[in-house]
Amino acid sequence: MVPTSYYVILSAILFGLGVFAFIFKRNIITIFMSIELMLNAVNLAFVAFSQALGKLDGQVFVLFVIVVAAAEAAVGLGIIILIARNRQTLNVERVDLLKL
Amino acid sequence: MTAPLVVFFLLAALAVIGAVSLILQKHPIHSALSLIVVMIALAGLYLLLGAEFVAAVQIIVYGGAIMVLFVFVIMLLNAGVEEHTSISKMAGAPGLLLVVALAGLVAATIVRSSDSIETTLQTGEMSSTPGISNMIFKDFVYPFELTSFLILVAVLGATVLAQREKS
Numbered sequence: 001m002v003p004t005s006y007y008v009i010l011s012a013i014l015f016g017l018g019v020f021a022f023i024f025k026r027n028i029i030t031i032f033m034s035i036e037l038m039l040n041a042v043n044l045a046f047v048a049f050s051q052a053l054g055k056l057d058g059q060v061f062v063l064f065v066i067v068v069a070a071a072e073a074a075v076g077l078g079i080i081i082l083i084a085r086n087r088q089t090l091n092v093e094r095v096d097l098l099k100l
Numbered sequence: 101m102t103a104p105l106v107v108f109f110l111l112a113a114l115a116v117i118g119a120v121s122l123i124l125q126k127h128p129i130h131s132a133l134s135l136i137v138v139m140i141a142l143a144g145l146y147l148l149l150g151a152e153f154v155a156a157v158q159i160i161v162y163g164g165a166i167m168v169l170f171v172f173v174i175m176l177l178n179a180g181v182e183e184h185t186s187i188s189k190m191a192g193a194p195g196l197l198l199v200v201a202l203a204g205l206v207a208a209t210i211v212r213s214s215d216s217i218e219t220t221l222q223t224g225e226m227s228s229t230p231g232i233s234n235m236i237f238k239d240f241v242y243p244f245e246l247t248s249f250l251i252l253v254a255v256l257g258a259t260v261l262a263q264r265e266k267s
Contacts, residue, residue: 001102001104002104002105002108002148005211006108006112007145007149008207008210008211009207009211010112010115010116010145011207012203012204012206012207012210013116013119013203013207014115014116014119014138015202015203015206016199016200016202016203016206017116017119017120017122017123017199017203018119019199019202019203020123020195020196020199021119021122021123023195023199024123024192024195025123025131025182026182026183027128027131027179027182029128029131029132029170029173029174029177029179030122030128030131030182032170033122033128033131033132033135033170034122036135036162036166037119037122037135037138040138040139040142040162043142043154043158044142044145044146045210047145047146047149047151047154048149050149050151051149051150051151056228056231056232056235057235059151059153059154059228059232060232060235060236060239060240062151062154063154063157063232063236064240064243064247066157066158066161066162067247067250067251068247068250069162069166070161070165070166070251070254071250071251071253071254072254073166073169073170074169074254074255074257074258075254075257075258075261077169077170077173077258078257078258078259078260078261078262079261080173080177081173081176081177081261081262082261082262084177090128090177090179091182091183
């Protein structure tokens with residue numbers, strides 16, 4: 001039996017890597033993928049606690065998170081296509097219309 | 101070391117390597133493939149936790165649908181190698197430290213609060229799929245129906261956003 005804390009630590013590591021990628025990557029698609037990585041890390045914690053407590057609420061929540069992630073991916077990629085079409089770049093440094 | 105522990109460490113190493121590779125790769129398509137590795141490893145971990153249904157959904161929806169969408173958009177936009185613009189090395193080192201601190205803080209907090217849970221650890225023999233279907237269609241039936249509206253709005257929004265403007 002694997003202790004729950006191992007899963008939680010792995011979840012925190014993956015979340016940290018997701019935050020790192022979100023901050024340091026310059027490509028807007030990769031930044032979007034790092035958001036998905038963070039969502040996955042949280043899902044792992046959900047399922048680990050669901051199993052530790054012997055309740056299924058956590059797994060149901062994971063299903064909702066996956067649904068929201070799918071909707072988010074559809075809308076987000078639509079926005080990315082729009083940005084790429086209007087500004088001819090995927091680099092977030094060059095999408096600085098609001099910057100003073 | 102028992103067999104589940106060995107499997108856990110193999111899958112955990114695979115997930116972490118995939119996540120690090122996502123950061124190190126320069127081309128978005130390589131990052132997307134790394135993310136698929138992370139998702140498959142996580143599906144294996146869900147199986148290890150006794151959550152078969154979530155594992156199947158993880159592979160079908162995340163590894164399949166969402167990542168295909170990503171790869172499709174990368175190819176549609178012909179995304180090239182990430183160009184390197186002014187990320188200062190001075191800001192990079194403290195940023196890395198802060199990310200490590202964040203992960204440590206999150207892990208420490210949750211592990212400390214989960215100490216009370218450890219003692220009541222279940223053996224994970226329950227078959228979860230019938231229980232999940234019961235919860236979705238009884239306890240969570242309204243949120244479940246609301247997600248269909250969410251999907252509908254997302255589909256409409258994506259269509260409106262991505263359509264070519266009529267000139």
